[in-house]
Amino acid sequence: MSLADSREGESRRAFLQQLGVxxxxxxxxxxxxxxxxxxxxxxxxxxxxxxxxxxHDCRPIRPRRPASTLSGPEIQKLKDAYKAMRxxxxxxxxxxxxxxxxxxxxxxNCGAGPQVHGSWQFFAWHRAYLYFHERIxxxxxxxxxxxxxxxxxxxxxHRKIPGAYDTPNDGTNPLWNGTRGMAPGDDLPDEDVGTxxxxxxxxxxxxxxxxxxxxxxxxxxxxxxxxVHVDVGGDMGAFSTAARDPIFYAHHSNVDKMWSxxxxxxxxxTNPTDPAFLNLTWSFFDENKVWRSIKxxxxxxxxxxxxxxxxxxxxxxxxxxxxxxxxVKVPWKFGRATVVDPRVRERLRQVLERKLPLRLHIDAPxxxxxxxxxxxxxxxxxxxxxxxxxxxxxxxxVIPIVLNDRENHHQLRRPPRVVFDVTRRGGWLLAPDxxxxxxxxxxxNKKVAGExxxxxxxxxxxxxxxxxx
Ligand code: C2O
Numbered sequence: 001m002s003l004a005d006s007r008e009g010e011s012r013r014a015f016l017q018q019l020g021v022x023x024x025x026x027x028x029x030x031x032x033x034x035x036x037x038x039x040x041x042x043x044x045x046x047x048x049x050x051x052x053x054x055x056h057d058c059r060p061i062r063p064r065r066p067a068s069t070l071s072g073p074e075i076q077k078l079k080d081a082y083k084a085m086r087x088x089x090x091x092x093x094x095x096x097x098x099x100x101x102x103x104x105x106x107x108x109n110c111g112a113g114p115q116v117h118g119s120w121q122f123f124a125w126h127r128a129y130l131y132f133h134e135r136i137x138x139x140x141x142x143x144x145x146x147x148x149x150x151x152x153x154x155x156x157x158h159r160k161i162p163g164a165y166d167t168p169n170d171g172t173n174p175l176w177n178g179t180r181g182m183a184p185g186d187d188l189p190d191e192d193v194g195t196x197x198x199x200x201x202x203x204x205x206x207x208x209x210x211x212x213x214x215x216x217x218x219x220x221x222x223x224x225x226x227x228v229h230v231d232v233g234g235d236m237g238a239f240s241t242a243a244r245d246p247i248f249y250a251h252h253s254n255v256d257k258m259w260s261x262x263x264x265x266x267x268x269x270t271n272p273t274d275p276a277f278l279n280l281t282w283s284f285f286d287e288n289k290v291w292r293s294i295k296x297x298x299x300x301x302x303x304x305x306x307x308x309x310x311x312x313x314x315x316x317x318x319x320x321x322x323x324x325x326x327x328v329k330v331p332w333k334f335g336r337a338t339v340v341d342p343r344v345r346e347r348l349r350q351v352l353e354r355k356l357p358l359r360l361h362i363d364a365p366x367x368x369x370x371x372x373x374x375x376x377x378x379x380x381x382x383x384x385x386x387x388x389x390x391x392x393x394x395x396x397x398v399i400p401i402v403l404n405d406r407e408n409h410h411q412l413r414r415p416p417r418v419v420f421d422v423t424r425r426g427g428w429l430l431a432p433d434x435x436x437x438x439x440x441x442x443x444x445n446k447k448v449a450g451e452x453x454x455x456x457x458x459x460x461x462x463x464x465x466x467x468x469x
Pocket of ligand 1: 126
């Protein structure tokens with residue numbers, strides 16, 4: 001058995017254990033496992049018929065707030081709402097508003113049926129999904145003013161799972177999930193959600209970079225979005241199960257806020273006007289079990305249409321005002337040291353001297369897609385071997401990979417696009433005697449990941465931002 005095979009066996013065992021299936025279960029006919037296998041839960045709702053179009057929302061406009069700022073009674077209400085949702089699952093598993101049914105909506109939209117990840121569907125679909133989820137929560141506690149909280153992990157003091165979600169840290173808490181890899185007290189690493197990552201996303205020049213196209217995902221869908229899935233781990237570590245953890249909805253509320261913040265960040269940060277995007281249509285059950293269709297065009301203005309707002313972004317004050325991103329191509333040989341042409345090097349050095357933001361883009365990087373993981377990318381193999389993380393001058397950033405399901409039926413039809421903000425690393429990267437040799441290594445998994453490997457991909461280039469005077 002190869003190392004990879006034995007690891008697959010291991011993760012399958014871990015998966016079965018999480019299902020409450022012991023060694024005996026491993027030998028049992030697969031039919032015994034059906035109720036909770038990914039396949040069984042990924043079925044779309046039977047035949048709900050023709051959806052009634054969603055028209056408009058008459059709730060008052062209310063803020064979605066950071067989970068850490070909820071008052072005691074607000075936390076209690078949120079817990080009551082999730083408790084009611086979980087009770088529905090226990091008492092009437094077919095009720096589409098029940099917790100497992102809600103979680104399964106995400107499951108069957110991540111590969112079993114449609115795939116809402118890895119394209120411009122990502123932000124709009126998740127916004128619509130959270131919207132109907134929020135209305136159901138409100139209905140269950142008879143308070144349509146209830147709004148989802150968000151986990152503002154981009155705030156340095158808020159890197160832990162928000163208290164409501166792990167206090168108490170057991171099954172008496174409807175916001176708890178027992179499969180998490182993150183324990184109370186653990187912090188999300190800064191390299192996954194910190195300022196460098198947020199800046200690269202929030203300064204994306206256009207929607208193609210920020211939110212993707214019909215065939216590619218945007219920058220933040222990978223990092224920070226995917227990284228938080230990997231870091232929380234357990235159910236969150238695979239798309240088919242992620243929404244079984246209530247923290248999913250608070251995480252995605254913050255991802256949704258990023259979209260809102262990006263739109264507000266500049267007059268040029270506009271959403272696609274292509275009818276192929278605007279007419280994307282999805283269906284969800286609403287709080288009255290009515291099967292509704294909603295279009296991408298109907299979720300673009302969350303304030304007037306969907307009746308919620310977010311607080312200000314701390315990034316508006318610190319983000320540079322970028323007029324344009326200028327692309328600088330470098331001839332590239334993968335798996336080999338690339339000597340950056342002296343003229344290109346000189347041009348980029350001037351960019352750094354002018355203190356302009358500098359980025360490194362990698363299209364379709366070839367990292368292993370056989371497990372949920374975070375890969376660190378370095379500018380040279382020695383640095384990768386030492387793997388000191390962001391401390392290292394040659395560190396460039398992370399590439400998170402989230403599997404569709406834990407059983408490894410991951411089909412990454414659309415490899416990620418990666419953009420690293422290398423403004424602070426520029427001096428090191430462009431040192432005249434140093435060839436560039438992109439190398440990656442799996443974080444925190446020396447045993448399995450083994451040696452650092454050269455990072456191959458489709459295209460590599462730099463871009464720099466022209467700033468407004
Ligand atoms: Cu639909 Cu965060 O995944």
